[in-house]
Amino acid sequence: MSNGQWYPPEWPERIRGLAAGEITAVTPRRAATVMLLRDEPGGPAVHMLRRRTSMAFAAGAYAYPGGGVDPRDDDRLVGWAGPGRDVWARRLGVDPAAAQAVVCAAVRETYEEAGVLLAGETADTVVGDIGGSSGGDRDGWEADRAAVAARELSFADFLHRRGLILRSDLLGAWARWITPEFEPRRYDTWFFVAALPPGQRTRNASTEADRTVWIRPSEATEAYDRGELLMMPPTVATLRQLQSYGTAADALAGAGGRDLTPVLATARLEGGELVLSWPGHDEFTKHVGPASPPGPSASRSPSEQNATGGPDE
Numbered sequence: 001m002s003n004g005q006w007y008p009p010e011w012p013e014r015i016r017g018l019a020a021g022e023i024t025a026v027t028p029r030r031a032a033t034v035m036l037l038r039d040e041p042g043g044p045a046v047h048m049l050r051r052r053t054s055m056a057f058a059a060g061a062y063a064y065p066g067g068g069v070d071p072r073d074d075d076r077l078v079g080w081a082g083p084g085r086d087v088w089a090r091r092l093g094v095d096p097a098a099a100q101a102v103v104c105a106a107v108r109e110t111y112e113e114a115g116v117l118l119a120g121e122t123a124d125t126v127v128g129d130i131g132g133s134s135g136g137d138r139d140g141w142e143a144d145r146a147a148v149a150a151r152e153l154s155f156a157d158f159l160h161r162r163g164l165i166l167r168s169d170l171l172g173a174w175a176r177w178i179t180p181e182f183e184p185r186r187y188d189t190w191f192f193v194a195a196l197p198p199g200q201r202t203r204n205a206s207t208e209a210d211r212t213v214w215i216r217p218s219e220a221t222e223a224y225d226r227g228e229l230l231m232m233p234p235t236v237a238t239l240r241q242l243q244s245y246g247t248a249a250d251a252l253a254g255a256g257g258r259d260l261t262p263v264l265a266t267a268r269l270e271g272g273e274l275v276l277s278w279p280g281h282d283e284f285t286k287h288v289g290p291a292s293p294p295g296p297s298a299s300r301s302p303s304e305q306n307a308t309g310g311p312d313e
Contacts, residue, residue: 028188029187033063047202048214050209051063052210068105080165088168103168107155115202121165126167126197170194217243233278237281273288
């Protein structure tokens with residue numbers, strides 16, 4: 001591997017198993033992840049975390065704060081500012097309840113994993129310093145964050161308790177990727193972009209990460225190209241897309257024109273080899289091995305079949 005593309009060694013076997021009907025594709029779980037930006041000299045930097053090497057999925061890979069939708073993210077209305085749920089539903093390609101759940105997941109996961117909260121007391125305010133890297137628990141913010149992360153407190157109840165309104169206008173929907181069908185853990189992930197609110201600070205609040213960094217998108221992709229940073233295709237693709245923006249505000253403004261058609265990977269038979277590719281992202285094409293494994297089962301050959309491309313979750 002000349003670059004840092006995350007590639008599990010079990011993929012060829014699982015692709016063959018799916019084609020042979022030995023593996024049944026699981027339904028992807030809805031998820032959200034946020035590219036949190038802050039302006040620095042020379043351009044915006046993005047907040048990234050490195051997944052612990054003990055993680056079952058994408059161990060050691062750099063990613064953004066994010067995770068799956070909590071079933072309670074859409075169980076009742078939450079205080080809401082910015083575009084309405086119906087507007088988000090059209091943008092995300094889902095119904096209004098699912099749109100609330102995805103947007104809530106984006107805001108909640110950013111709070112859980114980075115300690116940054118995109119909410120305020122009114123529709124035009126946002127909370128200030130809520131602890132950040134200070135390590136204290138001023139006014140019980142850390143206790144509340146931990147309770148939300150542990151699912152002991154729903155995000156809706158947390159917002160209500162604090163008298164806060166979710167600021168959906170601080171988010172811009174950027175992309176959508178779906179984990180391949182042959183993966184045992186699948187996610188339908190919406191990628192969002194947001195600017196670090198004034199007065200707030202990030203920290204590594206995630207139990208899944210052993211390191212966090214602020215890094216310019218160009219620096220991250222150059223390190224990936226050199227094989228120094230391990231990343232999944234959605235992460236690299238979105239980093240490359242961010243490079244053309246001079247400020248965080250520019251990126252947020254540009255999000256409205258982004259195409260949210262899901263990126264779905266395709267596994268095909270080509271010259272006796274299995275080839276995995278992500279339409280529109282040729283750099284990630286991988287020749288993943290012979291169409292049939294060696295040994296007694298070598299006569300088994302999968303026909304051309306479709307899978308789905310993977311998110312950053």
